[in-house]
Amino acid sequence: MTRAINRRVVTLVAITMAALPAMGQTAPSSLAASAEQRLPALTETYKHFHRNPELSHHEEKTSALFAGELRKLGYTVTERVGKYPDGSQAYGVVAMLQNGTGPRLLIRTDMDALPVVEQTGLDYASIVRSTNAQGQDVGVMHACGHDIHMTVMLGVAREMMERKSQWHGALMLIGQPSEETIDGARAMLADGLYERFGRPDFVLAEHDDSVHAAGNVAFKSGPMLASSTSIDVTMRGVGAHGSAPQLSKDPVLMAAEFVVLAQSIVARQIDPQQPAVLTVGMIHGGAKRNIIPDEVAMGLTLRTYSDKVRDQIIIDVRRTAEGIATGYGVPQDRMPVVTVSRTEIAPVESNDPALTERMRKVAIGALGADHVDAADSVMGSEDVGLFSLDGKIPAMMFRLGAADPVKLARAIETGVPLPAQHSSLFAPAYAPTIKTGVTAMTAMALDLLKE
Numbered sequence: 001m002t003r004a005i006n007r008r009v010v011t012l013v014a015i016t017m018a019a020l021p022a023m024g025q026t027a028p029s030s031l032a033a034s035a036e037q038r039l040p041a042l043t044e045t046y047k048h049f050h051r052n053p054e055l056s057h058h059e060e061k062t063s064a065l066f067a068g069e070l071r072k073l074g075y076t077v078t079e080r081v082g083k084y085p086d087g088s089q090a091y092g093v094v095a096m097l098q099n100g101t102g103p104r105l106l107i108r109t110d111m112d113a114l115p116v117v118e119q120t121g122l123d124y125a126s127i128v129r130s131t132n133a134q135g136q137d138v139g140v141m142h143a144c145g146h147d148i149h150m151t152v153m154l155g156v157a158r159e160m161m162e163r164k165s166q167w168h169g170a171l172m173l174i175g176q177p178s179e180e181t182i183d184g185a186r187a188m189l190a191d192g193l194y195e196r197f198g199r200p201d202f203v204l205a206e207h208d209d210s211v212h213a214a215g216n217v218a219f220k221s222g223p224m225l226a227s228s229t230s231i232d233v234t235m236r237g238v239g240a241h242g243s244a245p246q247l248s249k250d251p252v253l254m255a256a257e258f259v260v261l262a263q264s265i266v267a268r269q270i271d272p273q274q275p276a277v278l279t280v281g282m283i284h285g286g287a288k289r290n291i292i293p294d295e296v297a298m299g300l301t302l303r304t305y306s307d308k309v310r311d312q313i314i315i316d317v318r319r320t321a322e323g324i325a326t327g328y329g330v331p332q333d334r335m336p337v338v339t340v341s342r343t344e345i346a347p348v349e350s351n352d353p354a355l356t357e358r359m360r361k362v363a364i365g366a367l368g369a370d371h372v373d374a375a376d377s378v379m380g381s382e383d384v385g386l387f388s389l390d391g392k393i394p395a396m397m398f399r400l401g402a403a404d405p406v407k408l409a410r411a412i413e414t415g416v417p418l419p420a421q422h423s424s425l426f427a428p429a430y431a432p433t434i435k436t437g438v439t440a441m442t443a444m445a446l447d448l449l450k451e
């Protein structure tokens with residue numbers, strides 16, 4: 001997710017890093033001290049996760065390690081929670097800690113990595129390769145920071161275990177698979193997550209980013225992340241020899257035209273007041289230079305904040321594809337196939353206003369007001385919102401700053417943004433990020449479970 005750099009961050013950078021200020025409240029400052037003390041062990045865990053990334057749907061070793069660490073801490077852990085629509089098992093982890101009676105709090109981390117060849121040059125960089133769903137050999141990298149999220153969760157798990165006298169209720173820690181394919185949360189819910197482990201009273205999550213300085217967290221009340229819809233468009237034609245185009249209906253040319261024309265949908269058919277993004281992220285066709293293939297397949301992602309806009313764009317995509325095919329004289333039985341995924345979809349992520357305000361105050365108490373920013377809405381998406389059951393359960397995701405403050409300051413000065421999530425160069429300043437994540441999330445959990 002690439003976003004405009006938040007200019008307000010500039011003023012915060014100078015005071016960000018050295019040490020978290022003493023708050024004059026024993027609990028919060030001892031939280032930060034405790035997280036600091038655990039940092040060497042957490043760093044090792046982080047680097048292990050980072051070196052050993054696994055793609056969505058394949059988080060076998062990651063989930064086993066994550067579950068094992070929680071078990072060692074004393075949690076009751078269940079693995080392989082989650083069922084995909086095709087019946088296959090997901091690598092979801094549920095770790096429970098029942099501590100008297102009180103509210104039930106779900107905290108979620110994601111666990112999967114991305115098909116990206118890491119280019120950071122770090123000594124703990126990933127060199128893992130794997131085969132993706134299309135059968136291609138790809139590099140694998142924790143380019144979205146889910147390794148940070150898991151590490152933060154393990155830090156929080158330890159703090160909460162050691163502070164059992166300070167809270168009561170049920171803590172439900174979730175290791176979610178397949179966030180990047182946005183079908184992991186749905187798979188866990190479909191496998192009876194709440195029926196088996198209880199329905200939570202609150203849902204919390206965090207996501208790191210490169211626009212806030214490490215040491216800071218950021219909040220946004222209401223909608224923060226866009227809905228995501230995955231669309232497959234296959235332009236079908238009539239194959240022929242590359243030297244005899246007159247015998248073909250060339251799907252490569254049609255696909256090329258589709259990619260260009262699709263840009264006009266958001267630009268010219270959607271109200272400019274309504275944010276929307278339509279990206280063709282995948283295009284595959286052909287096997288040999290001198291063969292005009294029978295078809296070319298494209299994969300699109302669509303982001304919006306409104307169901308009406310989403311539905312309109314799906315109609316426009318279909319009409320654009322069919323219009324091009326008709327223009328090229330493609331026979332009726334070879335019209336394009338447009339499929340909207342029923343599993344790779346996520347609703348708008350909306351942060352419960354009351355919960356967000358309460359947690360923002362807790363974060364200020366734990367980190368100091370200088371370390372709590374306002375987050376912007378972005379066109380990125382998440383399936384964490386599904387755990388709120390359409391907003392019936394108050395849920396909130398906050399942003400965890402992961403940018404090296406010095407580099408961030410330079411980026412703001414020069415206007416050249418830092419590598420963001422999903423970039424092969426994404427390199428969180430892990431130590432302050434993890435420490436801040438553990439401190440903030442533990443403070444929030446303690447607050448929600450003090451009732």
Ligand SMILES: [Zn+2]
Nearest residue numbers: 144180421422
């Ligand atoms: Zn991601």
Ligand SMILES: [Zn+2]
Nearest residue numbers: 144145146207
């Ligand atoms: Zn992510």
